[in-house]
Amino acid sequence: MSTSPIPTPTVSQSAAAEAVPLRDPQTGEPLLDPETGEQLMGIPQSGAVQVLDPETGEPMLDPETGEPLFAVPEIPEPDPEPTDPISSSDDLREAVSEQSETAAGFVDTLDAIAVEVGSSRISVWDVLVMVGVLLLVLVVAWMLTRLSRTGLRRVTSLDSSQRLLAEKLVTIVIWSAAFLVGIDTLGIDLTALAVFSGAFGLAIGFGLQKTFGNLIAGIILLMDKSIKPGDVINIADQAGNETFGQIRKIGIRAVSITTRDEREYLIPNENLMINQVENWSYSSRKVRMQVPVGVSYACDMNLAQELMLQAAKDCSRVLKTPAPTVWMAEYGDSSVNFVIHCWITDPEMGVGNVRSAVLTRLWDLFQENNIEIPFPQRDLNLRGNEEFQQLVAAISQRVGDGGKKPE
Numbered sequence: 001m002s003t004s005p006i007p008t009p010t011v012s013q014s015a016a017a018e019a020v021p022l023r024d025p026q027t028g029e030p031l032l033d034p035e036t037g038e039q040l041m042g043i044p045q046s047g048a049v050q051v052l053d054p055e056t057g058e059p060m061l062d063p064e065t066g067e068p069l070f071a072v073p074e075i076p077e078p079d080p081e082p083t084d085p086i087s088s089s090d091d092l093r094e095a096v097s098e099q100s101e102t103a104a105g106f107v108d109t110l111d112a113i114a115v116e117v118g119s120s121r122i123s124v125w126d127v128l129v130m131v132g133v134l135l136l137v138l139v140v141a142w143m144l145t146r147l148s149r150t151g152l153r154r155v156t157s158l159d160s161s162q163r164l165l166a167e168k169l170v171t172i173v174i175w176s177a178a179f180l181v182g183i184d185t186l187g188i189d190l191t192a193l194a195v196f197s198g199a200f201g202l203a204i205g206f207g208l209q210k211t212f213g214n215l216i217a218g219i220i221l222l223m224d225k226s227i228k229p230g231d232v233i234n235i236a237d238q239a240g241n242e243t244f245g246q247i248r249k250i251g252i253r254a255v256s257i258t259t260r261d262e263r264e265y266l267i268p269n270e271n272l273m274i275n276q277v278e279n280w281s282y283s284s285r286k287v288r289m290q291v292p293v294g295v296s297y298a299c300d301m302n303l304a305q306e307l308m309l310q311a312a313k314d315c316s317r318v319l320k321t322p323a324p325t326v327w328m329a330e331y332g333d334s335s336v337n338f339v340i341h342c343w344i345t346d347p348e349m350g351v352g353n354v355r356s357a358v359l360t361r362l363w364d365l366f367q368e369n370n371i372e373i374p375f376p377q378r379d380l381n382l383r384g385n386e387e388f389q390q391l392v393a394a395i396s397q398r399v400g401d402g403g404k405k406p407e
Contacts, residue, residue: 034063133185141178145171164229164250165222210270214253217269222250227272227279232287232347233257234278235267243267246348260350280347286319287347291358294335296372301328301336304371311362312342317354319343335374 019041022031031040040060053060059068110125148170152163221227227247234244235257245259254266280287291312295304305326312324324342331337344354366373382388 031069040069130186133182137178137182137185141174144174148174162222165219168219168222168252210268211253214269217273218250218252218255221269221272226282227255227277230348231282232280234280235272235275260352285345285347286322286343287345287351288341288343289351289354291340291342291355292329293338293340293359293362294332294374295338295366296374297336299336299371303369304366305338307365307369307371308338308340308362311358311365312340314361315342315354315357317344317346317349318358319345334376 022040023029024031032038033040052058061067062069110123110128113124149167152166152170155163227233227250229247229249231247232245233247234242236242243257243259243265245257245263245265247255248258248264249256250269254268255272257265257267259265293308295301305328308326309324312318313320318324319342322343324340327339327341329337329339340358342354342358344351363373365371
């Protein structure tokens with residue numbers, strides 16, 4: 001081992017002092033006994049000193065060279081003082097102290113009431129500053145969101161789906177920026193809250209997994225324009241129940257659908273991507289309706305078809321182009337069945353009322369032209385046999401006797 005050029009200081013410690021592990025002053029590595037390989041222990045001194053034998057207090061010599069050993073004792077570092085995780089509160093406290101002594105005393109009182117969490121110190125003053133900054137950031141972000149929505153609605157070059165998509169993206173950007181600005185303004189030491197923030201973030205990630213999934217699904221639906229506000233859709237859930245209505249709003253979590261009876265359904269965005277959706281106004285708002293009609297076999301079929309076309313044309317919501325058509329569907333048990341095909345462009349106004357209007361007008365036309373609307377009829381043929389003849393005779397005798405019971 002190479003000798004140290006440091007001069008030998010005067011040994012002032014007694015052999016009763018507590019020995020500590022020793023390190024080489026040049027390399028900083030632990031000093032080991034060359035014979036046993038054990039960690040060398042010595043009495044601590046300030047700076048590099050001779051290694052003293054903890055039993056006798058005499059200087060220890062290097063076994064190879066015979067020269068005195070010098071070492072720097074490993075002195076444990078003092079525990080760090082608790083730090084304030086919110087640095088902005090200190091700056092604000094100093095600014096208030098410079099303005100008023102009374103306010104400074106009040107702030108010092110609030111700052112004295114504190115709790116220590118690990119190496120962090122959180123006082124009442126820190127909490128008040130955090131709440132104030134958060135409220136300010138939230139109000140500013142909310143105002144910017146409202147202003148951005150108002151500005152986007154004035155842009156006439158965007159359709160409803162593009163405008164809604166732009167609003168969502170701008171909202172996400174504003175609130176993300178507000179979060180970062182709030183963290184920077186507070187001067188929060190995230191390293192002091194690393195463990196807590198990691199556990200909290202993990203819990204939020206699992207708890208809001210569906211929420212973020214619905215958010216991304218809503219953005220995708222708006223980007224590919226598969227659905228948009230104002231569309232009329234028909235969707236079935238996993239139980240097979242169908243919902244028919246008009247889309248009023250596409251939110252962060254769900255799509256709002258209003259039916260004709262003013263019932264509003266909130267369907268998660270993910271369901272619109274997973275389940276089959278029937279969009280009546282995706283590429284065209286024209287919807288063809290079918291109105292089934294049956295007439296008697298004894299009727300004039302040509303006249304009946306003309307009356308069906310006339311009834312469809314007399315309905316105000318039925319389009320003139322494409323014109324209504326009538327198809328003979330089948331020869332039924334009691335009637336000849338037809339289907340009236342007509343087109344509308346406003347399915348959000350309902351389809352049942354159009355079918356009702358056509359059938360009501362057709363009823364009047366059939367009554368005016370003596371067209372019979374049949375109903376099921378059955379003819380009974382009774383075959384004669386001995387038991388049937390006896391039954392008939394008994395009934396005839398009963399009727400002839402006036403229904404009197406024999407005495």
